[in-house]
Amino acid sequence: MNKPRVAVIFGGKSVEHEISIISALQGYNAIDTNKYDLIPLYITKSGDFYTGEKLRYMESFKNIEKALAESTRVVPVKDVNSCVLMKYPPNKLKSSVVDRFDIAVPIVHGTNVEDGTLQGLLEYLGVPYACPDVTSSATGMDKWLCKSLLQAEGLPVVKGVQMHRSEFFKDTNAALDKLIAELNFPVIVKPVNLGSSIGIKKANNREELLDACEHAFTFAARVLCEVAVPNLREINCSVLGDCDNAIPSVCEEPLNATDILTFNDKYTSGGGKSKGMSSTKRQLPALITEGQTARIQDLAVRAFKAIGLSGVCRIDFLLNDETGEIFINEPNTIPGSLSFYLWEASGVDFTQLMDKLIELALKKHREKAATVYSFNSNVLAAQGGSKGAKGKA
Secondary structure, eight states: OOOOEEEEEEEOSSTTHHHHHHHHHHHHHHSOTTTOEEEEEEEOTTSOEEEOGGGGOGGGGGGHHHHHHTSEEEEEEEETTEEEEEESSOOSSSOOEEEEESEEEEOOOSTTTTTTHHHHHHHHHTOOBSSOOHHHHHHHHOHHHHHHHHHHTTOOOOOEEEEEHHHHHHSHHHHHHHHHHHSOSSEEEEETTOOTTTTOEEESSHHHHHHHHHHHHTTOSEEEEEEOOSSEEEEEEEEEEOSSOEEEEEEEEEOOSSSSOOHHHHHSOSTTOOBTBTTSOEESSOSOOHHHHHHHHHHHHHHHHHHTOOEEEEEEEEEETTTOOEEEEEEESSOGGGGHHHHHTTTOOHHHHHHHHHHHHHHHHHHHHTSOOOOOOOTTTTOOTTSGGGOOO
16 A cells, blocks of 8 residues: 655745754654655745755755756646645657645745745645645734734733834834834834744833844834833644643743844754754753643643634743733644754654644544535526626617
């Protein structure tokens, strides 16, 4: 019996492109090849799909032009119960079928891939995929939308204000006045739809707020300004499962080198050789009380279900170490390194984690197949001529 073919999809038109490569190849190497045949499916920064043996290896990405020259550009095409990868441009004299896959494991980060865009393509292709669906992916990536949803669910979030680029640059002084009137310094300024701490700055006064907003607006058309939590400790907790059954991991505390966790703290603090989020300096498990741990794990699962997430996600928290207040910062719908290190510390090894993600993808696909999306109707037969529903002109 043939083994299911699993495509690990990574890369994409995103500022987190390189982090996706690191995370994806970690996940690729953890999948049980006794159960599944694997296909690397790489998306370039311009949005082109490539597959090939070279794309399995980190070393290849040190010379990406050479790796792509030795790989095959493809276009995914819907087929019965699978996706066919067709050579592009197509062969004229022989078959253009390069490969096919039955299940997709997207390990992507950031805009144009993690935000529901890629999930929409996979929905159209009709294949099971191991990450949150279109709606929950889009919600989880949009910090303002997500904050609003969590607040509506009665979950604790810090006060924030959204600002549009057009509003800010139309009258910058008025925009700054508005932000300062609604928020107290210091504030955290971040692009509304990016991860990996890209574009984030802390502002302690008006001049720094101007600089932080201008910086964030280079990465997104909307920014989110939030009150900075004093006496801050950042605590993370991963959640695995779906709406029926979601379990939390142990908690971790990233040990950042600055007063906010930066891109460099996350990915370049491992002595010059990044292993994704697994190379971040951290206290694992976090040195917090049992009550705080239980509270964060409960909030993580509640946030996971409120957003409608599935697969493996990471929920990041802000802890005021003096008052004990805990706030949900944001979800990571496809976290760096898939948070495998949190699950290893929870008794689930990386291969077991990947098995579970594939199982969840198949379960979600079966449930979707049981839903009716169309019904027989004679509405077109009832139309007369070419006038449509309005009848005669």
